[in-house]
Amino acid sequence: MTEVLPEKLWVGVVHESRDLRRLYDLGVEAVVDFAASEPPATLGRDMVYCRIPISDGVGNPYELLKLAVLTVEQLIRAGRPTMVVCGAGLSRSPCIVSAAVARVRNTSPESVLKEVAERHHCNVSPGFWSELLTALRKT
Numbered sequence: 001m002t003e004v005l006p007e008k009l010w011v012g013v014v015h016e017s018r019d020l021r022r023l024y025d026l027g028v029e030a031v032v033d034f035a036a037s038e039p040p041a042t043l044g045r046d047m048v049y050c051r052i053p054i055s056d057g058v059g060n061p062y063e064l065l066k067l068a069v070l071t072v073e074q075l076i077r078a079g080r081p082t083m084v085v086c087g088a089g090l091s092r093s094p095c096i097v098s099a100a101v102a103r104v105r106n107t108s109p110e111s112v113l114k115e116v117a118e119r120h121h122c123n124v125s126p127g128f129w130s131e132l133l134t135a136l137r138k139t
Contacts, residue, residue, distance in 0.1 A: 002120035013089035034086040058127035065135035072100035090123040
């Protein structure tokens with residue numbers, strides 16, 4: 001897992017969101033899970049858990065892509081330490097985190113994705129990224 005915003009936002013792999021001890025040690029209060037092919041997590045009762053099953057690639061409904069970005073954005077704005085995960089942590093989670101952080105900073109998602117990719121291994125699906133940016137333009 002990689003820290004994107006100090007003590008506030010992490011991006012990672014779905015199995016990392018199942019390590020409750022690590023989540024509590026980091027102070028994570030919310031997990032946003034995009035792993036459509038994985039079973040939902042079982043977390044502590046005091047944790048916020050949002051599961052928005054989307055696939056890596058094209059064909060996701062724009063409404064779900066917008067919901068994903070807006071959910072992460074609102075958790076950041078609320079100051080809730082949040083971990084964002086997908087199956088491999090390489091495409092969906094870094095893309096959505098980048099889009100959400102860009103909205104908070106009022107900057108371009110591309111510039112934030114570049115920052116994230118400098119610290120976190122990414123293998124972004126071009127089709128997914130394109131559809132995500134299109135969904136954001138429709139907000």
